[in-house]
Amino acid sequence: MNDTQNITEATEATEATEATEAVDQGADPQAENPPDPKEHAAEAPAAPALALDRLTRLAADIEALHRARFTDLVHRLETEEGLEFTDGPMGAVVCKMAGVRAQSTAGRHGALTNWANAARRAVLKGGAK
Known part of the structure; x- marks a missing residue:
């Protein structure tokens, strides 16, 4: 096996691991941009301001x-x-x-x-x- 094959296999293994982790977190592994946790925080209702x-x-x-x-x-x-x-x-x-x-x-x-x-x-x- 040459160095190019090793790098290609390592890259594929890393991408597979990242996709598995994304699925475990409820993300779409095929999505180009993974969900931003800050977006979900913005969706939570804010506490009303105190008078x-x-x-x-x-x-x-x-x-x-x-x-x-x-x-x-x-x-x-x-x-x-x-x-x-x-x-x-x-x-x-x-x-x-x-x-x-x-x-x-x-x-x-x-x-x-x-x-x-x-x-x-x-x-x-x-x-x-």
Whole structure:
């Protein structure tokens, strides 16, 4: 066997291996351009952007009213802003509102306070989750 035959066989073996790997990954082995993983990432739905002014306002309301008027504050946030409390893992209370989620093992008050802190952090990050 000469060098030219060896190179040709090695090239064919490499192409066969690449085609097998492409099929294993769900690609068309006959396609000229293999799929770009970035294209699939772009197809995934993007998380909705957070309303930074709303988060700032809600965090300020919670900070101002959470000690003296907690029950009234919670009622207003539930009816007007969509605040939801749910039971979380290991006795935690989960608080969700305006695209931000927080939890606390110190009850609803702790969860709402943690939510306000999480909202302020989101505003500082520019709304990125």
